[in-house]
Amino acid sequence: MRYSHKVTLAASGLLIVCMAASMVCVHQVERMRAGATLEEVLYISSPKMLKRMSLGYSGLLADIYWTRAVQYFGDKHRRGGSNYKLLAPLLEITTTLDPQLIVAYEFGANFLAPRPPNGAGLPQKAIDLVQSGIRSNPQEWRLYYQLGFIRYMEENDYAGAADAFARGSTLPDAHPWLKLLAAQMAQHAGAWDTARMLWVTTFTTTKDAAIRANAAAHLRALQSDRDVMALQVFVDQYQNDTGHLPRGLSDLVSAGMLRGVPVDPLGHPYKIGSTGQVEVQSPDDLPFIQKGTPPGYAPPQRPKILPSD
Amino acid sequence: MAAIEILDLEKTYSVGFWRKKHKCALKPLHLRVDEGEIFGFLGPNGAGKTTTLKLLMGLARPTGGSARILGMEVDDPRVKAQIGFLPEQPYFYDYLTAKELLEYYAHLSGVPAGEIPGKVGRMLERVGLRDAAGVQLRKFSKGMLQRAGIAQAILHDPKVVFLDEPMSGLDPMGRRQVRDLIEELREEGKTVFFSTHILSDAETLCDRVGILHLGELRSVGTVSELTSGVHEKVELTWAGGAVPASLKALGAEVHVMGDTTRAIVPEDKQDAAIDALRRERLRLISVTPLRASLEDYFVEQVKPAQATAGARS
Amino acid sequence: MSPRIAYIAANTFREAVRDRVLYNLIAFAVLMSGAAILVGQISIDIERLVVVNLGLTAVSLFGVVIAIFIGIGLVSKEIDKRTLYTVLSRPVRRWEFIVGKFLGLAGTLAVNTVCMAIGVFAALLYVSNRFQRSDGWVLVALYFIVLQFLIITALALLFSSFSSPLLSAVFAFSLFIIGSFSEDLRGFAAISHGVTRWVATLAAYLVPNLSALNVIAPVAHQQPVAGQLIAFNTAYALVYTGMALCGAVLIFERRNLK
Numbered sequence: 088m089r090y091s092h093k094v095t096l097a098a099s100g101l102l103i104v105c106m107a108a109s110m111v112c113v114h115q116v117e118r119m120r121a122g123a124t125l126e127e128v129l130y131i132s133s134p135k136m137l138k139r140m141s142l143g144y145s146g147l148l149a150d151i152y153w154t155r156a157v158q159y160f161g162d163k164h165r166r167g168g169s170n171y172k173l174l175a176p177l178l179e180i181t182t183t184l185d186p187q188l189i190v191a192y193e194f195g196a197n198f199l200a201p202r203p204p205n206g207a208g209l210p211q212k213a214i215d216l217v218q219s220g221i222r223s224n225p226q227e228w229r230l231y232y233q234l235g236f237i238r239y240m241e242e243n244d245y246a247g248a249a250d251a252f253a254r255g256s257t258l259p260d261a262h263p264w265l266k267l268l269a270a271q272m273a274q275h276a277g278a279w280d281t282a283r284m285l286w287v288t289t290f291t292t293t294k295d296a297a298i299r300a301n302a303a304a305h306l307r308a309l310q311s312d313r314d315v316m317a318l319q320v321f322v323d324q325y326q327n328d329t330g331h332l333p334r335g336l337s338d339l340v341s342a343g344m345l346r347g348v349p350v351d352p353l354g355h356p357y358k359i360g361s362t363g364q365v366e367v368q369s370p371d372d373l374p375f376i377q378k379g380t381p382p383g384y385a386p387p388q389r390p391k392i393l394p395s396d
Numbered sequence: 397m398a399a400i401e402i403l404d405l406e407k408t409y410s411v412g413f414w415r416k417k418h419k420c421a422l423k424p425l426h427l428r429v430d431e432g433e434i435f436g437f438l439g440p441n442g443a444g445k446t447t448t449l450k451l452l453m454g455l456a457r458p459t460g461g462s463a464r465i466l467g468m469e470v471d472d473p474r475v476k477a478q479i480g481f482l483p484e485q486p487y488f489y490d491y492l493t494a495k496e497l498l499e500y501y502a503h504l505s506g507v508p509a510g511e512i513p514g515k516v517g518r519m520l521e522r523v524g525l526r527d528a529a530g531v532q533l534r535k536f537s538k539g540m541l542q543r544a545g546i547a548q549a550i551l552h553d554p555k556v557v558f559l560d561e562p563m564s565g566l567d568p569m570g571r572r573q574v575r576d577l578i579e580e581l582r583e584e585g586k587t588v589f590f591s592t593h594i595l596s597d598a599e600t601l602c603d604r605v606g607i608l609h610l611g612e613l614r615s616v617g618t619v620s621e622l623t624s625g626v627h628e629k630v631e632l633t634w635a636g637g638a639v640p641a642s643l644k645a646l647g648a649e650v651h652v653m654g655d656t657t658r659a660i661v662p663e664d665k666q667d668a669a670i671d672a673l674r675r676e677r678l679r680l681i682s683v684t685p686l687r688a689s690l691e692d693y694f695v696e697q698v699k700p701a702q703a704t705a706g707a708r709s
Numbered sequence: 710m711s712p713r714i715a716y717i718a719a720n721t722f723r724e725a726v727r728d729r730v731l732y733n734l735i736a737f738a739v740l741m742s743g744a745a746i747l748v749g750q751i752s753i754d755i756e757r758l759v760v761v762n763l764g765l766t767a768v769s770l771f772g773v774v775i776a777i778f779i780g781i782g783l784v785s786k787e788i789d790k791r792t793l794y795t796v797l798s799r800p801v802r803r804w805e806f807i808v809g810k811f812l813g814l815a816g817t818l819a820v821n822t823v824c825m826a827i828g829v830f831a832a833l834l835y836v837s838n839r840f841q842r843s844d845g846w847v848l849v850a851l852y853f854i855v856l857q858f859l860i861i862t863a864l865a866l867l868f869s870s871f872s873s874p875l876l877s878a879v880f881a882f883s884l885f886i887i888g889s890f891s892e893d894l895r896g897f898a899a900i901s902h903g904v905t906r907w908v909a910t911l912a913a914y915l916v917p918n919l920s921a922l923n924v925i926a927p928v929a930h931q932q933p934v935a936g937q938l939i940a941f942n943t944a945y946a947l948v949y950t951g952m953a954l955c956g957a958v959l960i961f962e963r964r965n966l967k
Contacts, residue, residue: 142889143923144769146762150755187930190755294754409965453798456965473800481798487790489720491727503716504799548795558798 134183141184149185156181156191157297160198161395167388169203175212182216186223189230190295192216196233197289197298200241204388205301205374210241229292231255232265236285239272248272264288283309300394307352308375311367314349315379318357318365321345332363397467399556399587400429400452404461407447421447423611424461429589429604431555434582436598437591439608440698445591446484448608449560453481465556477506480549484560486541490534494525494544497533498551505552515551523547524573539570546577550586557581559590563597575601599690607697614697622693628663633681634673642672656681713801714809721813722820725779730817733771734824740767745832756836761847761929764829769854769925771825772818773885776858779817780865781877783810788966797966804958811866811954818858826851843931849939850928856946857922861885863953864917870961887912888919917949 141148156177163171178199181191198206199213214237220230235251238244249272256265264284271281286309290302318336321344325333328342336357339345348356355368360381367379374390389396404424411417422444429435439445450456452463454471468475488497498516507515520526523543528536533544542562549557562578563571571594578601581588592598598605599619606616615622637652639659644650646669649660661669663685673680725731741764748759784807787793796806826848833844864884868877887894891913898909922942924934 139890139893142886143920144766144925146758146926146929147766150759150762153755185926187926188755188758450794450966453794455794455797456967457963473802476798476800479798481795483791483794485791486795488792488795489724489790491724492720500716500720501795501799504713504796504801506713506800545795552799 134180137180138184145184149181149188149191152177152181152184153188153191156194160194161297161393164204164389164393165395167204169388171198171203171207174207175199175209175216178216182220182223186220189220189224189227190293192220192230193233193293193298194295196237197301200237204390205392210237213237213241226258228255228258228261228265231258232262232288232292235268235272236289239281239285245272245275262288262292279309279313296394300396301392304373304390304392305375308373308377310352311373311376312378314351314357315365315367315376318349319378322359322363322365326363333359335359336365397431398428398464399431399433399466400427400435400589401464402427402448402452402461403463405448405451405458405463406460407444407451407456408459420611422451423613425613427606427613427616429587431587432582432585433603434578434588434601435590436602436605437589437608438593438595438598438605438694439591440593442610443608444611445608446560447611449481449558449591452558453479477552478555480552480554480557482542482545482549482557482559482562485564486545488533488541488544488548491532493530493532494520494536494547495529497544498547501548502551507552519547519551523577538565539567542566542570542574546574550581554586556587556589559588561592562590563592563594571597595690595694605690607694609698619690623690629660629686630663630666630669631658631660631682631684631686632666632669632673633658633684635679635681638676638678640672640676640678642675643669646672660686711805714805714812717796717801717806717809718812718816721783721810722816725814725817730775730779731821731824733775734821734828737767737771737825738828741828741832745835748836757833757931758929760829760832760836762925764825764832765847765850765854765925765928768822768825768829768851769857769923772822772854772858773861775821776814776818776861777865777878777881777885779814780862781869781874781881783814783866784869784961785874785877793966803962807866807870807954807957807961811863811957814862814866815859818862819855822851822855822858841931843933846924846928846931846934849934850924852939853922853924853942856942857919859946859950860888860917860919860922860953863950863957867953867957867960870957871964884916885919888917889923890920891916891918892920918945922946 137148138145156174159177160171160174175195178191178195181188185191195213195216199216200206200208200210202208214234217230217234217237220227221234224230231251231254235248235255238251239248249269252265252269252272255261256269268281268284268288271284283306286302286305290299290306293299293302318339321339322333325339325342325344333339333342336345336348336359340347350356351367351373353369353372355372357379358366358368360366362382365379366381367373367376370376370380370384371387372391374386374392402425404426405422406424407420407422409419409421411419425448437445437448447456451458452465452470454476463470465475466478489500492500495516498519499512502512502516503509517526517529520529523546525540525543525547528540533541536544542565546559546562549559559578562574566574575597578588578590602619604616604618605622607614607622633656635656637655637657639650639652639657643659643661646661646665651658659669666683670680670683741760744763745760748756748763784793787796793806797803829847829851830840830844833847834840861881861884865877865881868880872880894909894913894916898906898913901909921938924938928934
């Protein structure tokens with residue numbers, strides 16, 4: 088069969104032109120609808136309706152929404168966002184579709200409650216999410232743990248936290264520390280010890296990489312704060328003894344107060360700032376620290392709390 | 397015993413969305429075919445031939461009358477084992493090979509499993525498809541499909557064979573082969589009932605024919621019985637292109653071909669025509685009687701009704 | 710059972726295979742492989758969850774699509790190709806034809822499901838390197854999916870026995886979707902009144918109860934399936950399939966074939 092060369096050329100050329108043109112059009116439309124991301128498209132106002140529409144395949148749909156929720160948070164975080172307004176709806180949809188997806192409630196507890204840029208700043212939503220989880224999974228100790236966690240961390244609600252930890256501790260396979268935490272709440276025990284215990288529990292019991300990285304960052308911050316406070320005592324002592332501030336921590340070593348210059352959890356040595364306060368080398372690398380930052384320091388818009396940071 | 401007995405068999409379809417309108421596909425049909433006969437069922441398209449066959453096969457239910465094959469009612473399951481059927485323009489299962497197709501049908505017809513390979517092989521040989529036994533039917537030509545169709549119709553050695561337009565779409569070779577096959581079936585003592593609108597085939601093959609038109613059986617009989625009543629015709633040829641006016645008045649069909657002219661006149665007008673030519677001093681070349689054909693009879697039967705049908709519609 | 714039914718069933722199976730229906734397994738294999746590899750990036754510990762959810766959902770949806778697409782042509786295709794006439798002019802009863810066709814397609818789907826099950830378990834093994842006892846419940850979920858196929862096939866065949874392929878497809882898909890809602894439909898019937906209540910209740914009981922046959926979510930969370938549910942679903946599927954097949958036979962027996 089002889090093919091007409093003219094037709095072949097014309098049709099091929101036209102095909103390529105149309106393909107290029109359609110790509111350009113798509114690109115233009117994308118720019119015009121700036122801000123309309125996939126997440127906005129996926130957001131359905133009624134999770135119950137979505138569950139109905141899923142025709143019994145809600146498990147898979149829940150997994151898809153869960154993936155999107157994690158990626159949404161990661162993307163927004165990477166772009167320095169302080170507005171995670173879709174995180175709560177996405178997690179609500181996920182947990183409506185699959186009420187037994189415990190990790191989704193955990194994610195909500197860890198990233199919905201804290202204030203931006205570390206989270207969405209919606210502790211009440213986080214509590215609501217976790218409580219709906221408890222209604223669907225009354226035997227799941229992790230959810231009670233998360234509830235107590237939020238109440239303590241974000242709302243300073245000692246009594247509520249104690250109650251949640253206590254109830255959780257009676258459940259099968261509960262982490263042995265829940266009883267301790269309940270007791271510590273009841274006694275208004277030291278914030279640092281309690282915080283450390285909570286973050287260690289979170290770190291060791293979660294399987295989610297983001298939650299774990301976040302917990303690790305908190306633990307590093309706690310360690311750093313304690314180190315800074317302890318070093319400050321030595322610095323003050325030195326000043327009392329010698330009447331002037333040490334130039335560096337090595338002075339304290341020479342004075343026999345320290346065996347060596349201590350390093351922060353990232354391996355960088357602490358230093359003494361201009362005002363005579365102990366400081367960390369690079370505060371940007373240690374989010375959540377409350378001590379050891381230079382005066383006038385503002386934490387970055389993009390705190391390094393996720394594994395991708 | 398009659399092979400096929402059709403008693404006032406009638407079929408009316410209710411058409412339209414509300415099933416209010418009625419379409420009569422077959423008026424009460426009365427027909428009898430004896431064993432060992434080859435019977436041709438003729439008629440134009442839409443006459444009701446296929447409807448009749450479907451009623452006989454039990455594929456559709458009659459709205460009146462009944463039919464018997466080999467003495468048993470048409471819907472008696474025992475009948476099915478004794479008959480073979482080739483539908484019109486079949487496609488068959490195009491994903492099967494010829495061998496697989498025949499094996500499948502043999503199983504369904506209740507041929508004992510042990511006999512099947514032998515029977516299938518012989519049948520393929522007989523219809524000339526032995527070399528194509530392993531070829532999928534989707535690659536078959538029309539002629540090959542038709543032959544496969546006949547093979548499946550006679551595979552289980554039925555007593556009565558029904559063929560719906562068995563020659564349709566075949567080339568002259570193919571038609572010859574099918575004709576020969578049908579003759580062989582008659583020699584084997586089988587009854588063959590086939591429908592066609594190719595009259596020349598019916599003329600050479602059939603013991604008797606029936607002509608169906610607009611659902612009505614117009615006539616039944618042997619070919620010679622039917623054509624004997626037809627007006628004989630005579631063909632005259634003469635030199636030159638002149639056509640006498642009086643010849644035209646006799647109602648002749650005239651063809652001028654180069655330097656000779658040919659005219660066909662009814663037999664009883666033969667002398668008047670020859671006189672007309674002699675008067676004009678035209679040189680007569682030949683006078684040939686034409687044998688009446690079935691086609692003439694057929695057209696004659698069908699035309700008046702078609703005219704009235706045309707007037708009605 | 711007459712041997713003719715077996716031959717018709719075998720031929721129907723052969724047709725499906727030669728029409729390359731089983732190539733869908735390739736698409737399924739690609740899907741499962743891709744998912745198994747990618748899923749590790751989502752979250753540790755829910756890989757099994759995702760593999761089971763995705764695998765079983767794919768088995769179910771692929772199978773329903775095949776059941777409907779082939780089912781709607783079971784009778785109409787034989788009429789178009791005029792093969793039905795050659796079959797029914799033989800000592801084959803009309804009901805034998807219907808049952809044979811049904812068994813052929815059901816068998817095709819069962820074979821297809823077995824192959825897919827192997828794929829799902831292979832993916833499970835890949836993501837977690839070992840099997841757990843709770844994986845046995847995945848087999849139960851697969852069994853329920855096969856029961857679902859029986860029902861859908863019977864319905865597609867029912868529609869094929871009297872209507873065109875396009876309409877049959879529409880009806881069959883609609884019943885599949887409504888059947889997945891049947892739980893909600895019953896709930897709706899319970900709270901409505903008057904004529905609506907009557908209609909809704911009737912619909913809720915006539916429509917296939919596909920929501921009970923879907924245990925993908927619980928099995929993905931490694932929860933057991935109650936023995937009672939297994940017994941009930943088996944009985945229901947058999948009875949509902951029987952109902953649809955009887956309907957098909959009744960309609961087909963009376964049908965005038967043009």
